[in-house]
Amino acid sequence: MQLSGRGVICVRGGREVFSGLDFEAVSGEAVAVTGRNGSGKTSLLRLIAGLLIPAGGTIVLDGGDADMTLPEQCHYLGHRDALKSALSVAENLAFWADFLGGQRFDAAESLAAVGLEHAADLPAAFLSAGQRRRLSLARLLTVRRPVWLLDEPTNALDAAGQDMFGGLMRDHLARGGLIIAATHAPLGIESRELRIGGTA
Numbered sequence: 571m572q573l574s575g576r577g578v579i580c581v582r583g584g585r586e587v588f589s590g591l592d593f594e595a596v597s598g599e600a601v602a603v604t605g606r607n608g609s610g611k612t613s614l615l616r617l618i619a620g621l622l623i624p625a626g627g628t629i630v631l632d633g634g635d636a637d638m639t640l641p642e643q644c645h646y647l648g649h650r651d652a653l654k655s656a657l658s659v660a661e662n663l664a665f666w667a668d669f670l671g672g673q674r675f676d677a678a679e680s681l682a683a684v685g686l687e688h689a690a691d692l693p694a695a696f697l698s699a700g701q702r703r704r705l706s707l708a709r710l711l712t713v714r715r716p717v718w719l720l721d722e723p724t725n726a727l728d729a730a731g732q733d734m735f736g737g738l739m740r741d742h743l744a745r746g747g748l749i750i751a752a753t754h755a756p757l758g759i760e761s762r763e764l765r766i767g768g769t770a
């Protein structure tokens with residue numbers, strides 16, 4: 571499986587954010603997207619996820635599921651945790667599993683993998699920032715998709731949480747998945763850097 575972008579142009583609010591961007595990532599590979607604030611890291615993830623339309627160029631996934639679109643094969647985790655405060659931890663996970671569709675893996679196991687097994691019935695409103703992030707990560711495990719698009723995924727995670735997440739990413743890559751992560755901090759696993767927007 572190979573995800574590739576050729577000559578990708580991103581325009582937001584009538585302003586060109588980047589142009590002529592080439593990139594690729596293959597099964598088993600993590601790419602860390604770096605660049606200054608406003609260089610377009612989040613925008614690139616959103617372009618791949620189909621949440622923005624490129625103003626030019628192409629983004630294609632070769633060797634994936636021919637019956638599914640690229641966005642249907644992506645998990646997009648934004649830098650803000652998309653949680654419903656009034657729902658419990660387990661209910662939030664069930665909401666995402668319903669929304670995303672496809673084969674569903676055991677929710678309790680997913681919560682245990684991110685260290686939230688004792689918080690299943692807690693309203694999401696009561697979670698700490700790190701726990702909120704852990705719940706967002708559980709979504710990656712409950713519904714499996716090969717392409718993980720992660721925006722600042724280690725934000726708010728403590729050292730143990732970063733270790734845990736490193737293990738989840740390694741497992742995903744070992745299963746043939748790929749990861750594109752926008753990050754200012756080290757990703758915590760071996761990755762290739764894609765720097766956008768120059769060095770200024």
Ligand SMILES: Nc1ncnc2c1ncn2[C@@H]1O[C@H](COP(=O)(O)OP(=O)(O)OP(=O)(O)O)[C@@H](O)[C@H]1O
Pocket residue numbers: 582583587605606607608609610611612613614752
């Ligand atoms: N909804 C929007 N409408 C117009 N312009 C936008 C919108 N969202 C983002 N932008 C602009 O697009 C540019 C790229 O933003 P983006 O969030 O992709 O950058 P980033 O590299 O992820 O930044 P950071 O490191 O600060 O997270 C910025 O100049 C930003 O102001």
